[in-house]
Amino acid sequence: MTNPFLLTLCPFLHFGPHFMHFIDYYPVRLTGPSRCAGRVEIYYNGAWQTVCDDGWDLNDAQVVCSQLNCGVAVAAPHSAHFGKGADKILFDDVACTGSETHLTRCSHRGYLVHNCSHNQDAGVICSGEKIRLIGPSRCSGRVEIFTNGSWGTVCNNSWDINEARVVCRQLGCGTALSVLHFGEGTGEINEVTCTGSERYLPECSYGRVGAQNCNHSQDAGVICSGRNLKLVGSARCSGRVEIYNSGSWGTVCNDNWDINDARVVCRQLACGTAVSLRQFAEGTGQIWLDEVACTGNETYLTECSHSGFGVHNCAHSQDAGVICSEQPPVA
Known part of the structure; x- marks a missing residue:
């Protein structure tokens, strides 16, 4: 039976008489609270494998963020910050300049060559999708997130001062004063859940919400202190x-x-x-x-x-x- 995952990778595969390999790069993902924050994993030999944090820094993280269209790298956590992986460790001593288009083009010790354990799995936090506040000022308004090429909103079902704190912090807008409705927006509706200690929204748990669960009359808003x-x-x-x-x-x-x-x-x-x-x-x-x-x-x-x-x-x-x-x- 054909593996449906491999079909999605057809543009990157080369089929020879006895082998199959990726011409350009191996897929990368972040396993964590959102698609732009998590443990770094690379799909190799039929499994998602991790990267050791020896020498791991913001230059390496930037390549991952760029490859995933997740904005700029804001942190490169060490010590299995997003939990330990379960399969093999693919890379160690990764050394990127930050300008590479794919992580596999950076310098490293070689495939599956390492002296690490999964306690050293590398992580990345990217700035993620752009966010903005639409309202009376730069630091108060309806929360909007730029995803899939357009601006969408956030549902207020689970929205409270914790989520507002993260938005205000990311925008350099001081502290969150209150949550409020600032009218209806358009586009996709997102659901966000934060503890309030996160520095950037991608560190929170969030995803898309269907129309049956939320509509734009429930769009979340924030008032920040504005003491930027x-x-x-x-x-x-x-x-x-x-x-x-x-x-x-x-x-x-x-x-x-x-x-x-x-x-x-x-x-x-x-x-x-x-x-x-x-x-x-x-x-x-x-x-x-x-x-x-x-x-x-x-x-x-x-x-x-x-x-x-x-x-x-x-x-x-x-x-x-x-x-x-x-x-x-x-x-």
């Missing part, structure tokens, strides 16, 4: 401080910048406590704040005393930076 703040660096919780104002991101001058100011930044971003101040790469565009003076107890950076938006005597060589602990303190 982010850290630009190698991780979400360390980097150059930037705030969103008047339609663009800009930096903060480090005149009088101290650990109290850093504490407010880390708290606002749910990044735990401030560990240290540090200079990161120079930003571009506006310098939005100067002479920031926080007590350390403020909820948002813009609640601290400062010289006024866009009022400064600084250069980007003075851009403030923060390193946070990344984990909220235990109560």
